[in-house]
Amino acid sequence: MKTETLKINVAQRILSISDNRLLEKIKNLLDKENVFAYDMEGNPITESDYIKNLDLVNKEIDNGTAKLHTTKDVFKHIADDNKLAL
Known part of the structure; x- marks a missing residue:
């Protein structure tokens, strides 16, 4: 059909x-x-999966087990991966 x-x-x-x-x-x-977004590999992320992931991250933050990064760390990682001067 x-x-x-x-x-x-x-x-x-x-x-x-x-x-x-x-x-x-x-x-x-x-x-x-409902496809809410796509991950870096192009796989669909449903709205419910997105919310579940956010809930998990929030629990990790509340428990103190989340691995957090500063903006500077993220920029450095991107620059290093793309061989850019920062």
Whole structure:
């Protein structure tokens, strides 16, 4: 089935649903699968994965186990990787 035909078919089926519980499941599935960004290798990052990663980093910060970097350290790393003078 072509993408446009599939979209129309799915949209028509969703519009005919009156069960709130089912609509919530569809909404949650779409939210979970929503591509929010891409990582450095071009792999998609969903919004839910992004939030999970932020929660993990926040816990590490709260526990004092997070490895943090200053802006100067980041610039130095980028400059070194690209053989640039800083």
